[in-house]
Amino acid sequence: MMLGASHDSSVRDLVSVVPAGGVGSRLWPLSRPDRPKFLIDLLGTGTTLIQDTIARLTPLSEAVYVVTGERHADAVAAQLPDLPAERIVAEPSPRDSMAAIALAAALIEERMGERIMGSFAADHVIPEPQAFRDTVRTAVEAARTGRVVTIGIEPTAPSTAFGYIRAGAPLADAPGSFAVEAFTEKPDAETAERFIAEGGSSWNAGMFVVSTSVLLGHLARLQPTLEAGVREIAAAWDGPSRAEVLARVWPTLTRIAIDHAIAEPVAAEGGVAMVPGPFAWHDVGDFASLAELLTPGEDGAIRIGRDAAVSLVDSAGALIVGGSKRVAVVGIPDAVVVETDEAILVTRREVAQRVKDVSFQV
Structure with a gap:
């Protein structure tokens, strides 16, 4: 796959970082530890999720970095x-999102000096790339004010699968952005319904835009300890001592998500802005969302x-993935049948989130 060739619309000093981790356990057996969802052509388009992500970011960026596990680097x-x-x-080894993003920020500063950094997951589906890029441009300008900026997604329904961002007043020095009052972890159904009814809350898609110096300063x-560790690793990364420093320092880094390490405490101090993302966004977190x-x-x-061949009897909406044998589904609307070389899954879209609880996922 060719990366986007045109940089005519790139943003000065924006470096995009793509954390490519996680297994996608709710999409087992299609997604597995050795074949995570970002490496799969989930939609049957001929490209994988990470290929789509890089193609979406390349025309916008001075450079693009991918942070992934050693076992997936070759793929x-x-x-x-x-x-x-x-x-x-x-x-x-996995140390959660903060270590991955902070290492990228430190490495960018080591190699390129201070830059505006955007962090965007490898496994999201965004069918309107131009609207996405326009939103990122707005976020970059807000980040130039010294704030941590997140992109909020307008909820389409109450959902317990996502965290929420509570927006406050518009920011006069950052047109198109709003102060962030609070981040809320994945809520229960009643709380999610209340957020939608009250308005002013967006889904937290885990997209952050911030100056590398601001991020590392926070x-x-x-x-x-985490900041000092990634600085030490980044300083050694392009030299002969990388392996030694990485083996010694990486396991000592605090395992924490960027939401808990930076977004929540800095928002409480008034240092986080939110830019609304007026584009379709899909997390593709399970087979129900994939079918949609x-x-x-x-x-x-x-x-x-x-x-x-597939034969459905009173089973409209069935999702059939892979396999070469005939499949018949009788009397099970919204069934999910997935066949790979390793396993067969049978479930219903209504309970697709519970696939993560399968005991023998390997």
Whole structure:
């Protein structure tokens, strides 16, 4: 796959970082630890989620970095042949999002000096890339004021699958952005319904835009051991001592999400802004959300990676993924049937979130 060739619309000094971690356990057995969802062509378009993400970001960015686990670095490189090898940052073990993003920020500063950094997950579906890029441009200008900026997604329904961002007053020095009053973890159903009814809350999609110096400055104040650690690793990254320093320092870094380490405490101090994202956004967190993105055939079946026969009897909305044997679904509306070389899953879209609880996921 070719990365976007045109940089005519790129934003001065924006470096995009793509954390590519997580297994996608709710999409098992399609997604597995050795084949995470960002490396899969989930929508049957001929490109994987990480390829789509990089293509979306490249026209906007001075440079793009991917932070991923060592076990996936080769696969990422194979899928992104136009991405320079030095921009694939392999972490030896998962330390949650803060360590990954902070290492990228420190490495960018080490190599390029201070930049505006945007962090965008590798496994989201955004079918309107131009609207996304316009929103990021607004976020970049807000980040130039010294704030941490997040992009909020307008909720389409009450959901317990996402965190929420509570927006306050518009910011006079950052047109198009709003003060953030609070972040809320994934709520229960009653709270989610209340947020929607009251208005003023957006889904937290985990998109952050911030100056590298501002991010690392907050980290030095709030998580000093982590900040010092990533600085030490970044200083050694392009030299002969990388392996030694990484092996010694990386396991000592605090395992914490960027929401808890930076976004929540800095928002409480008035240092976080939110830019509304007026574009369609999909987390593709389970088979129910995946099915919603696809069009059923004339027989009512939704197919992914499958040419073999399907017969539905009173089972409209069934999602059938993979496999070469004939599949018949009788009397189970919204069924999900997934076949891979390793396993077969049978469930219903209504309970698709519970796939993560399968005991023998490997």
